[in-house]
Amino acid sequence: MTVNSNGKVALITGVTGQDGAYLSELLLSKGYTVHGVKRRSSSFNTGRLEHIYQDPHEADPRFVLHYGDMTDSTNLIRIVQQTQPDEIYNLAAQSHVQVSFETPEYTSNADATGTLRLLEAIRILGLEKKTKFYQASTSELYGLVQEVPQSEKTPFYPRSPYAAAKLYGYWIVVNYREAYGIHASNGILFNHESPLRGETFVTRKITRAVASIKQGFQDKLYLGNLDAKRDWGHAREYVRGMWLMLQQEEADDYVLATGETTMVRDFVGKAFSEVGITINWSGEGVDEKGTCAETGKVLVEVDPRYFRPTEVELLIGDPTKAKEKLGWVHETKWEQLCAEMVAADMINVAKEQRRNAE
Numbered sequence: 001m002t003v004n005s006n007g008k009v010a011l012i013t014g015v016t017g018q019d020g021a022y023l024s025e026l027l028l029s030k031g032y033t034v035h036g037v038k039r040r041s042s043s044f045n046t047g048r049l050e051h052i053y054q055d056p057h058e059a060d061p062r063f064v065l066h067y068g069d070m071t072d073s074t075n076l077i078r079i080v081q082q083t084q085p086d087e088i089y090n091l092a093a094q095s096h097v098q099v100s101f102e103t104p105e106y107t108s109n110a111d112a113t114g115t116l117r118l119l120e121a122i123r124i125l126g127l128e129k130k131t132k133f134y135q136a137s138t139s140e141l142y143g144l145v146q147e148v149p150q151s152e153k154t155p156f157y158p159r160s161p162y163a164a165a166k167l168y169g170y171w172i173v174v175n176y177r178e179a180y181g182i183h184a185s186n187g188i189l190f191n192h193e194s195p196l197r198g199e200t201f202v203t204r205k206i207t208r209a210v211a212s213i214k215q216g217f218q219d220k221l222y223l224g225n226l227d228a229k230r231d232w233g234h235a236r237e238y239v240r241g242m243w244l245m246l247q248q249e250e251a252d253d254y255v256l257a258t259g260e261t262t263m264v265r266d267f268v269g270k271a272f273s274e275v276g277i278t279i280n281w282s283g284e285g286v287d288e289k290g291t292c293a294e295t296g297k298v299l300v301e302v303d304p305r306y307f308r309p310t311e312v313e314l315l316i317g318d319p320t321k322a323k324e325k326l327g328w329v330h331e332t333k334w335e336q337l338c339a340e341m342v343a344a345d346m347i348n349v350a351k352e353q354r355r356n357a358e
């Protein structure tokens, strides 16, 4: 794909993650030069970017990766100085809610103070008038249910170290917008998934397990809270909303959501139905089981190790403001999303098994 340059430069932190991959693709298709921050890792971590990777030795690479970390201000300042971005998308985060209970201090360092470090880089380098800033805020901010659907006006009540860290990120963005006039916006995004979703988030864990069970490589799927309800949309559509926020005259905060909520249990049922398996549910709480209607085999069980010390039970977003001001609407319904993820994992699992057998 060769697209004429639009002369704009974007910097994406968290470029190797699900959203980073989709956003890179979108911005490149619009003619941006895209710089991404990737962490040093002992194993390969750019798998989601393979199809857009460019040889850095090319004369005019439009997609450039830099080593960096949200916990290191020296390196963030240097990258912002080198790249002089028109737009920064701060997607980097320790993004797993359950893991944040185990690594709370690191999570606050990367997710909360990391956001501050980037905003300070803009100030230190005098880029307040040039560089627009997108912050990956989250529906986890709502936490304990106060009202539904949740909108930009709903009070926050974080229920995890992750959400508490993101709460700081949200407010420091608002403060730097008001104090220093930086064009800085929060996208309060509800859960968005895709075939590129990390494998330990519940949707992808389910679709991978369904593919493995169907192909005979796994016996059972163990899950935590089956009653949790989430508003699941497609990541590809949500990254477009991020970009739209930075194209507005004024910076502001927006909810992106579908407005529909679904139980984890129903996502499981739908995923199995995609491969021709009907699940019958029986029992309650930790004794709940999902049995294959055709064979009588138990395929889903509850493992309390996946319960969280404090849970977010119900998320359902109201995307009216994004629709009216940004013209943003979601298109993919959760059932289609689930079907797309199962189909992709059927192929992934088969490929992995072939590779392992070689």
Ligand code: NDP
Residues within 6 Å of the ligand: 013, 014, 015, 016, 017, 018, 019, 020, 037, 038, 039, 041, 045, 068, 069, 070, 071, 090, 091, 092, 093, 094, 095, 096, 110, 136, 137, 138, 139, 188, 189, 190, 191, 192, 193, 198
């Ligand atoms: P992922 O977990 O897929 O990606 C997170 C990215 O952040 C990865 O590139 C990861 O690198 C990077 N990262 C983690 N820690 C650091 C660090 N200390 N320094 C530099 N980079 C780091 O998340 P998503 O793509 O799903 O989400 C993107 C952002 O949006 C996150 O901030 C998340 O919290 C937020 N969010 C996500 C939602 C969703 O439903 N997906 C909803 C609302 C908000 P590596 O690949 O090396 O691990």
Ligand code: GDR
Residues within 6 Å of the ligand: 095, 096, 097, 098, 137, 138, 139, 140, 189, 190, 191, 192, 200, 201, 202, 203, 205, 222, 223, 224, 225, 226, 228, 229, 230, 264, 306, 307, 308, 311, 312
């Ligand atoms: P979430 O996503 O916590 O909403 O955060 P996740 O997919 O991890 O959990 C969704 C719900 O499913 C329940 N659940 C399980 N979750 C996981 N991961 N594994 C299980 O086995 C399991 N069983 C049940 C959870 O308890 C929860 O209620 C995601 C992340 O992308 C955040 O970064 C982002 O901010 C929010 O979405 C919006």
